[in-house]
Amino acid sequence: xxxxxxxxxxLIFFLFDYFILAMGLNIQYxxxxxxxxxxxxxxxxxxxxxxxxxxxxxxxTGQQYILGLSLPFPINLIIGGLAASALALFVALITxxxxxxxxxxxxxxxxxxxxxxxxxxxxxxxxxxxxxxxxPEPMASVFKLTTNSFVPFFAGVTAAxxxxxxxxxxxxxxxxxxxxxRAIRDDADVAAALGKGVFRYQLTSMLxxxxxxxxxxxxxxxxxGSFNTSAWLPGETFVIxxxxxxxxxGNNLGLLVGxxxxxxxxxxxxxxxxxIPGHPELIQYIDAMLIGILLMVMLxxxxxxxxxxxxxxxxxxxTFSKSDGQQVVVPTSPSSVMTATDSAALRNVDEKDES
Amino acid sequence: xxxxxxxxxxxxxxxxxxxxxxxITKSFLGVNAVNGATFDVPKGKITALIGPNxxxxxxxxxxxxxxxxxxxxxxxxGSTDVTNWERYKIARLGLMRTFQLSRELGGLTVxxxxxxxxxxxxxxxxxxxxxxxxxxxxxxxxxxxRATEILRTYGLYELRDSLARELSGGQKKLLEISRGVMASPxxxxxxxxxxxxxxxxxxxxxxxxxDMKRQGMTVLMIEHNLNVVEKICDNVIxxxxxxxxxxxxxxxxxxxxEVVQAYLGEIINAGPHN
Amino acid sequence: xxxxxxxxxxxxxxxxxxxxxxxxxxLQFGITNYINFAYGDFMALxxxxxxxxxxxFLHLNVWIALVGGSLCMGLLAVLFNHFLLGxxxxxxxxxxxxxxxxxxxSLIILNAIYSIWGANVRAYNMKIEQVLHIGPFLxxxxxxxxMAISVVMMLLVHLxxxxxxxxxxxxxxxxxxxxxMTSGIDTRRITTITWFLSGTLAGLAGxxxxxxxxxxxxxxxxxxxxVIxxxxxxxxxGSIYGAMAGAxxxxxxxxxSAAFFNASYKLDVAFVIxxxxxxxxxxxxxxxxxxx
Numbered sequence: 001x002x003x004x005x006x007x008x009x010x011l012i013f014f015l016f017d018y019f020i021l022a023m024g025l026n027i028q029y030x031x032x033x034x035x036x037x038x039x040x041x042x043x044x045x046x047x048x049x050x051x052x053x054x055x056x057x058x059x060x061t062g063q064q065y066i067l068g069l070s071l072p073f074p075i076n077l078i079i080g081g082l083a084a085s086a087l088a089l090f091v092a093l094i095t096x097x098x099x100x101x102x103x104x105x106x107x108x109x110x111x112x113x114x115x116x117x118x119x120x121x122x123x124x125x126x127x128x129x130x131x132x133x134x135x136p137e138p139m140a141s142v143f144k145l146t147t148n149s150f151v152p153f154f155a156g157v158t159a160a161x162x163x164x165x166x167x168x169x170x171x172x173x174x175x176x177x178x179x180x181x182r183a184i185r186d187d188a189d190v191a192a193a194l195g196k197g198v199f200r201y202q203l204t205s206m207l208x209x210x211x212x213x214x215x216x217x218x219x220x221x222x223x224x225g226s227f228n229t230s231a232w233l234p235g236e237t238f239v240i241x242x243x244x245x246x247x248x249x250g251n252n253l254g255l256l257v258g259x260x261x262x263x264x265x266x267x268x269x270x271x272x273x274x275x276i277p278g279h280p281e282l283i284q285y286i287d288a289m290l291i292g293i294l295l296m297v298m299l300x301x302x303x304x305x306x307x308x309x310x311x312x313x314x315x316x317x318x319t320f321s322k323s324d325g326q327q328v329v330v331p332t333s334p335s336s337v338m339t340a341t342d343s344a345a346l347r348n349v350d351e352k353d354e355s
Numbered sequence: 356x357x358x359x360x361x362x363x364x365x366x367x368x369x370x371x372x373x374x375x376x377x378x379i380t381k382s383f384l385g386v387n388a389v390n391g392a393t394f395d396v397p398k399g400k401i402t403a404l405i406g407p408n409x410x411x412x413x414x415x416x417x418x419x420x421x422x423x424x425x426x427x428x429x430x431x432x433g434s435t436d437v438t439n440w441e442r443y444k445i446a447r448l449g450l451m452r453t454f455q456l457s458r459e460l461g462g463l464t465v466x467x468x469x470x471x472x473x474x475x476x477x478x479x480x481x482x483x484x485x486x487x488x489x490x491x492x493x494x495x496x497x498x499x500x501r502a503t504e505i506l507r508t509y510g511l512y513e514l515r516d517s518l519a520r521e522l523s524g525g526q527k528k529l530l531e532i533s534r535g536v537m538a539s540p541x542x543x544x545x546x547x548x549x550x551x552x553x554x555x556x557x558x559x560x561x562x563x564x565x566d567m568k569r570q571g572m573t574v575l576m577i578e579h580n581l582n583v584v585e586k587i588c589d590n591v592i593x594x595x596x597x598x599x600x601x602x603x604x605x606x607x608x609x610x611x612x613e614v615v616q617a618y619l620g621e622i623i624n625a626g627p628h629n
Numbered sequence: 630x631x632x633x634x635x636x637x638x639x640x641x642x643x644x645x646x647x648x649x650x651x652x653x654x655x656l657q658f659g660i661t662n663y664i665n666f667a668y669g670d671f672m673a674l675x676x677x678x679x680x681x682x683x684x685x686f687l688h689l690n691v692w693i694a695l696v697g698g699s700l701c702m703g704l705l706a707v708l709f710n711h712f713l714l715g716x717x718x719x720x721x722x723x724x725x726x727x728x729x730x731x732x733x734x735s736l737i738i739l740n741a742i743y744s745i746w747g748a749n750v751r752a753y754n755m756k757i758e759q760v761l762h763i764g765p766f767l768x769x770x771x772x773x774x775x776m777a778i779s780v781v782m783m784l785l786v787h788l789x790x791x792x793x794x795x796x797x798x799x800x801x802x803x804x805x806x807x808x809x810m811t812s813g814i815d816t817r818r819i820t821t822i823t824w825f826l827s828g829t830l831a832g833l834a835g836x837x838x839x840x841x842x843x844x845x846x847x848x849x850x851x852x853x854x855x856v857i858x859x860x861x862x863x864x865x866x867g868s869i870y871g872a873m874a875g876a877x878x879x880x881x882x883x884x885x886s887a888a889f890f891n892a893s894y895k896l897d898v899a900f901v902i903x904x905x906x907x908x909x910x911x912x913x914x915x916x917x918x919x920x921x
């Protein structure tokens with residue numbers, strides 16, 4: 001296969017993988033308002049666990065890791081997702097109930113660093129800074145894939161997984177549950193005053209988001225076959241924030257656009273550019289700065305993103321009201337001691353209150 | 356305090372209280388905002404909570420609704436002791452409130468603001484979303500039907516698909532009240548529903564509050580406008596310096612020298628339209 | 630026991646650096662009411678400014694270069710506030726936005742450092758120090774100077790807050806910004822000065838960290854930031870004296886545990902203390918009610 005197509009399918013893989021990651025962060029941040037600065041930690045755990053359960057028992061591989069169950073795709077992936085959710089449960093129980101936004105963000109970014117530190121230092125558990133390698137290519141033996149045909153094949157698998165997860169996510173965001181998430185995002189106090197157990201919903205949102213993080217991470221380790229600890233620093237979380245803010249907070253299609261713009265065009269495409277002589281990694285650094293600047297420019301000039309959140313108009317409504325949008329006779333409180341003059345009064349409201 | 360028992364008795368005989376506050380105290384950094392507030396809110400009536408600025412009215416509402424914890428004292432809803440419960444649990448028991456400055460859910464449409472309100476919805480469970488879509492659809496249909504009806508009543512129907520943050524101040528006020536009604540509370544706390552609102556809308560909101568009473572809701576409202584209180588409230592609680600000064604009908608309170616001195620006097624003397 | 634006292638000495642050095650950093654972060658948080666996630670990178674940048682003055686351009690003595698580097702960082706912090714963070718904080722009433730912007734700023738500064746100075750470890754140009762025996766402690770002269778700088782800075786901050794008009798205005802603002810504004814305090818000016826102080830302290834902390842560690846890296850932006858957060862949260866967010874106390878606690882705890890367990894778990898110890906604090910005293914160990 002020509003190198004060109006190899007690159008294209010690599011880009012397609014990252015496009016859909018980051019779409020999955022963005023959906024997970026979006027339900028936490030975009031829908032529920034949890035500023036999860038530790039998101040990449042959940043991706044890392046999902047990645048590690050997926051790798052560890054796919055590998056054969058660690059004896060004789062020269063690596064140190066737990067599990068080693070040789071589980072096939074997609075069971076390994078789902079276990080990776082669940083592991084990330086389990087971590088989210090633990091984190092949420094300790095932090096969510098007691099901390100306001102910025103404390104939470106501080107604790108989460110700290111957690112992200114500590115996870116990174118743990119993965120690097122606990123050689124017995126995580127194989128230390130070496131990470132995992134030689135993770136088997138899923139289904140390669142079943143479909144008799146070669147190293148070359150694996151890349152397009154797995155890009156396709158990832159796209160399929162992303163579409164399934166998109167479908168599931170849109171079911172959630174369109175449901176009353178999604179509506180309650182957004183109510184909490186807009187004003188958690190009001191949501192609580194309406195009888196919503198805010199913590200329970202935030203927890204649910206954390207678990208769903210972490211599951212997506214774990215799946216996205218699991219796909220990465222299976223695609224590349226290895227787990228490199230340097231890819232899991234907190235700055236990586238920022239890239240995913242950039243994806244959802246550029247694409248459109250609260251809009252799943254926007255996330256795909258964001259993944260295309262930020263992840264594919266800004267991060268992976270420059271990797272194919274030739275290096276500046278004498279400064280091997282300069283392009284990469286400048287690229288990261290560009291992402292930061294792009295995000296700030298977007299936040300300032302178009303905080304709703306490329307494709308803004310949809311205003312959810314209810315199609316069901318028309319089945320109840322034939323006079324949809326027409327002059328409506330407002331049956332305003334006939335029992336009043338006072339005289340009620342309705343629509344005129346409403347118009348007055350607008351004029352007077354603005355002053 | 357002298358007149359409290361006599362004034363309460365006729366009400367008590369007719370109605371058992373839906374809300375009973377006993378000796379609530381709350382201090383902020385050593386300053387007593389509420390200092391032994393004790394009162395009952397009779398069921399099925401409209402009760403006004405009045406008092407000069409800084410009397411602790413909003414703090415009392417915050418404590419009742421669970422937005423703040425009190426230092427001592429008890430709050431009972433019916434026979435349940437709800438003192439210092441979490442907000443959402445109190446809300447689930449049937450208490451709704453509005454805020455002094457209306458707080459809309461800005462990123463949701465007007466209709467969605469109402470649809471969030473029903474306290475327990477099958478559609479808020481992940482299991483139901485994926486495995487019981489029929490139930491969801493039925494529930495949603497009923498909720499939309501009811502929300503539509505309420506929006507029509509409140510004159511917000513045409514705005515149903517607008518984002519709540521785009522509404523004007525008066526519309527936000529109406530939205531907040533209608534959202535509370537959507538939750539069918541047994542006790543509805545209104546924190547200055549008429550503040551900063553033009554006279555025509557005051558009339559309308561007054562009408563809505565009377566409607567709530569007709570539908571069997573109990574209303575406790577903080578209100579400064581004594582004309583409104585006189586016209587729609589059955590019962591009045593006067594707070595001053597964090598204490599219950601007196602309770603009873605407004606006409607009776609006007610005759611109470613202590614009340615007049617502490618609060619009413621200045622307003623009554625200032626004329627009928629404060 | 631000797632090992633304990635040795636570690637205690639190192640703990641005091643770490644605490645000195647940490648206290649400077651934590652106070653700088655707390656001052657700014659108290660005034661603007663949002664956390665600056667780029668603070669660790671402010672430290673790193675300050676350290677590199679000092680490095681530039683010390684080894685690249687003017688070849689100043691490291692202690693003089695440090696003053697220059699810190700002040701440069703202070704000025705830069707003012708510019709960041711004026712052109713970036715301030716406008717975002719005023720425009721959006723949810724803290725989300727400005728937090729994400731500081732997070733982004735952190736990424737930009739970090740990569741700017743990599744672009745300019747590369748990823749290699751640098752070292753200040755200073756004399757190799759003899760280790761001195763002082764009581765049970767083993768410390769270098771530089772470490773002693775760093776401790777002295779820290780103590781002096783803490784005293785200066787204390788005096789400023791308690792005795793000067795500026796300090797009183799700052800305390801008033803951190804208690805209640807609106808009230809301070811209505812009582813005639815020029816909040817914009819105070820905010821600018823606070824950013825200058827915060828940036829200067831960050832630069833100073835980064836530089837003295839470089840001196841005590843013997844090398845300069847961009848690492849503070851990534852790893853040291855979290856230790857500062859631990860100190861600040863343990864002390865009670867927004868409380869200056871809490872930040873000092875938290876710094877001493879975290880500094881001692883990490884170094885002493887490193888002496889007895891494994892040095893690579895330093896961060897984990899700080900994190901465990903952080904989590905325990907959150908579980909049992911979520912407002913911090915030293916917070917007064919109404920603050921934080």
